[in-house]
Amino acid sequence: MAPRRDAVVVGSGPNGLAAAITLARAGREVVVFERNATPGGGMRSAPLTLPGFTHDVCSTVQALLLASPFFLRHDLFAHRGLHFAHPSVPLAHPFDDRPAALLHRSVDDTATQFSRHDAHAYRALMQPLVDDAQALIDDLVGPLKLPRHPLAAARFGVNAVLPATLMARRHFHDDSAQALMLGMATHGMVPLQRLATGAFALVLGMLGHAVGWPFARGGSHRISDAMVDELRALGGEVICDHEVRGGDDLDARCVMLDVTPRQVLSITGDRFGGVYRRQLEGYRYGPGAFKVDWALDGPVPWRDPRCAQAGTVHVCGAAREVIDSEAAVGRGEHPERPFVLLTQPSFADPTRTPPGMHAVWAYCHVPNGSTVDMTARIEAQVERFAPGFGERILQRSVHPPRQLELYNPNYVGGDINGGVQDLRQLFTRPAVRLVPYTTPDRSVYVCSSATPPGGGVHGIAGMLAAEAALRRAY
Numbered sequence: 001m002a003p004r005r006d007a008v009v010v011g012s013g014p015n016g017l018a019a020a021i022t023l024a025r026a027g028r029e030v031v032v033f034e035r036n037a038t039p040g041g042g043m044r045s046a047p048l049t050l051p052g053f054t055h056d057v058c059s060t061v062q063a064l065l066l067a068s069p070f071f072l073r074h075d076l077f078a079h080r081g082l083h084f085a086h087p088s089v090p091l092a093h094p095f096d097d098r099p100a101a102l103l104h105r106s107v108d109d110t111a112t113q114f115s116r117h118d119a120h121a122y123r124a125l126m127q128p129l130v131d132d133a134q135a136l137i138d139d140l141v142g143p144l145k146l147p148r149h150p151l152a153a154a155r156f157g158v159n160a161v162l163p164a165t166l167m168a169r170r171h172f173h174d175d176s177a178q179a180l181m182l183g184m185a186t187h188g189m190v191p192l193q194r195l196a197t198g199a200f201a202l203v204l205g206m207l208g209h210a211v212g213w214p215f216a217r218g219g220s221h222r223i224s225d226a227m228v229d230e231l232r233a234l235g236g237e238v239i240c241d242h243e244v245r246g247g248d249d250l251d252a253r254c255v256m257l258d259v260t261p262r263q264v265l266s267i268t269g270d271r272f273g274g275v276y277r278r279q280l281e282g283y284r285y286g287p288g289a290f291k292v293d294w295a296l297d298g299p300v301p302w303r304d305p306r307c308a309q310a311g312t313v314h315v316c317g318a319a320r321e322v323i324d325s326e327a328a329v330g331r332g333e334h335p336e337r338p339f340v341l342l343t344q345p346s347f348a349d350p351t352r353t354p355p356g357m358h359a360v361w362a363y364c365h366v367p368n369g370s371t372v373d374m375t376a377r378i379e380a381q382v383e384r385f386a387p388g389f390g391e392r393i394l395q396r397s398v399h400p401p402r403q404l405e406l407y408n409p410n411y412v413g414g415d416i417n418g419g420v421q422d423l424r425q426l427f428t429r430p431a432v433r434l435v436p437y438t439t440p441d442r443s444v445y446v447c448s449s450a451t452p453p454g455g456g457v458h459g460i461a462g463m464l465a466a467e468a469a470l471r472r473a474y
Contacts, residue, residue, distance in 0.1 A: 003443075004251045005031060007469075010244045010267065011258030011448065013041020013410070017227040018070050018459030019256040019447045022466035024234035028254070032236065035243035038221075039228055041258070041408060042416070043457060045219030048397035049295035053359045054352040055397070056220040057407065058416060059457045060343045060361070061312055063090075063204065065223065066211040067137045070459035080226035083217045085349035087311030090213035092304075093180050094385040095317055100304040101180040103208050110209075118177040125171055126205055128155050133210035140203070141453045141460045143427055143436050160199035165323055167198035175319050181205070182322045183314035186339050188421050189287050189365055191330035192323050196423040213311055215345040219352065223457065254473045255443055256465060260285075260410050260418050260450040261430045268444065276440050279431035283450070286421065287329050288401035288414020290374040291363035296392040299358055300344060303385055311348055315340035315362070315381045329365045334372045338364035340381045357394075368413035370401055410448060418449030427452055437465035438472065445469050 006029040009020045017039070020030045038044060042058035049055065062084065065071055091103035104110045107127045111119040129136065132152035139147040140156075147153035159167050164185035168178040181201045185192055188200035207213070216222045228238055244250070246269050257264055261280040265272070272280070299308055307313055316322050316339040325339040342362035346352045352359050364378055375398055383389045399407070401414025410418055419429055429436065430450045437445050447465030449455040 003253045004248065005029070006252065007031070007254040007256070008033065008250065008252040009256040009258060010249075011041065011410070012039035012224070012228075012238060012240075013258050013448070014043055014223070014227070014457045014459045015447045015449065015462035015465070016041065016256065016258030017224065017231060018462030019258065019466040020231050020236050020462075021227065021234065022070075022463050023254070023256075023469070024231055024236045026470050030231070030236040032231070032238045033242045033244050033249060034238065034240045037241055039238050039240060040221055040224030041410070043220045043224040045221040048293045049359075049395040052354045053295045053357070054219045055293045055359050055361060056345070058404075059220050060215060060345055061213045062216060062220070062223070062457055063207040063211060063213045064456040064458040066214065067133065067207055068458040068460055069138060069141060070463040073463075080229050082222050082226040084214040085217045085345070086212045086214045087348040088309040089306070090208040090310065091180075091184070091312045091314065092307040092310035093183050093314045094302065094304050094307055095176070095179070096384070098176065100307050101176040102306060102310065103180060103205065105209060105212055107209050114172075114177045115174050118172045118174050121171045122177060125159065126209065129202060129206040130209045133206050136206070141458075141464075143452050156202060160202050161196050162198040163194055164192040164197040164201055167201070168319065179317070179319040179322060182319050183316065183339070186314075186322060186326055186341070186365070189415075189417055190420065190422050191327050193327065194422055196426070215311065215349050217349050217351060220457070250444075253443060254445070254469045256445050256447045256462070256469065258448045258462065259446075260412060260448055262412055263409055264430070264446060271441055271444070272439060274440075276431055283430050284420045284425060285368055285412045285415045286417060286419060287365045288368050288370055289363040289404060289416050290366045290370065290378070290401065290414070291361060291399040291404065292375055292378055293359070293361040293397040293399075295353075295394040295396075296358040296360055297394050298356065298392055299347070300360060300382070300386045301388045301392065303387060307385070308344075308347065311343060311345060313342045313344065315342050315385055326365065329367060332367045334366055334370065334374065336377065337381060338374065338377055340364050340378050342382065366401060366414065368401070368415060370414070373398075373400070417455030419454075421454045426454060429454065435468050437461070437468045443473055445473075
């Protein structure tokens with residue numbers, strides 16, 4: 001009996017929608033099922049605090065999107081009403097005893113704030129990567145493969161494979177430059193003494209210089225709106241409030257699962273066995289996030305006022321504090337002074353708040369599934385570098401790991417990256433296969449953040465999974 005549908009996509013996050021668009025552009029009839037009332041996965045916005053305040057529920061900073069081969073290939077920007085707001089400075093890292101370190105769009109402007117040695121080292125490290133940025137992104141995305149730009153890949157790899165702690169000490173003498181690099185490395189949610197954590201710092205720094213760390217104007221939901229509009233224009237369908245539990249929903253010539261291994265096994269039942277099933281059952285999830293959104297009656301009162309220019313602020317202090325905070329989480333502990341990643345998009349995008357007010361969010365890393373309330377510790381860290389911050393708070397909305405998982409089951413235990421992104425699991429996620437998006441069933445594919453290149457709003461996993469299906473299932 002022929003399958004009822006041509007192609008089904010389970011989940012409407014950036015990868016699920018990218019997979020659907022890729023299949024629809026190839027002439028396939030596509031339906032996307034989404035369990036929530038609105039599409040988007042990590043690209044949703046909501047009035048989490050007060051009327052007139054738009055908060056991004058998860059993803060806010062969109063550097064990966066602007067460099068993504070999927071979004072560059074499919075122009076989903078202006079013609080779908082999607083525009084980006086760039087802060088004056090992508091990133092700031094404040095300190096107790098000295099001026100903040102700023103990541104400027106210009107490599108040279110960033111370097112000149114450091115000592116002579118560190119300025120020279122920063123230019124030597126980052127400028128070649130920025131010059132080769134698009135070539136590097138093209139080579140780094142997806143599963144392991146021979147690079148098309150071997151010299152650029154080699155320049156990147158010699159430092160990327162190092163622990164972030166060693167990379168920072170190897171290149172920089174002073175704490176400010178080291179802390180700036182280590183703060184970017186924490187986005188990988190892996191202890192910074194681990195191999196290949198240097199890669200996270202290099203990629204994010206490179207993107208900050210090459211394309212910036214912008215925000216979707218009006219909220220991250222504008223990205224999913226644009227992608228849904230594009231899919232519908234291609235004849236695709238999105239059905240919300242529909243949780244897939246297997247059965248007839250999977251009766252299709254091609255099934256794309258924008259879910260992590262735990263949900264893959266739940267949805268597919270006993271379809272998989274043997275080695276593949278054991279690999280999915282052994283898939284490792286990483287630390288969780290504890291997130292707080294605030295409605296403020298004015299800007300964050302940073303002690304160093306230049307931090308107000310930054311879209312993102314790494315709130316922790318000296319390099320040693322950054323290292324210790326992430327190491328504690330890696331041991332299953334809750335740091336008293338956590339590394340806090342804070343975004344303040346309403347400076348660059350005032351459409352998100354009433355005039356003069358600001359929407360700010362921050363999160364820290366916690367052990368997977370943590371039930372410890374980190375609100376006071378997060379706010380104390382912000383107050384440390386912005387005295388009077390607490391007096392600006394009109395209302396807060398708190399999202400501990402369990403609530404994040406209820407919002408999106410892919411965030412298992414609060415893991416917003418869809419699984420540990422360490423060297424062991426970065427390219428073999430979710431299982432060791434030549435093409436990691438495939439499964440033993442030629443009609444079923446995994447296209448979530450649990451496949452290369454991992455977490456973030458980029459659509460690359462969905463695009464590559466759909467291309468694998470077009471080669472294999474049709």
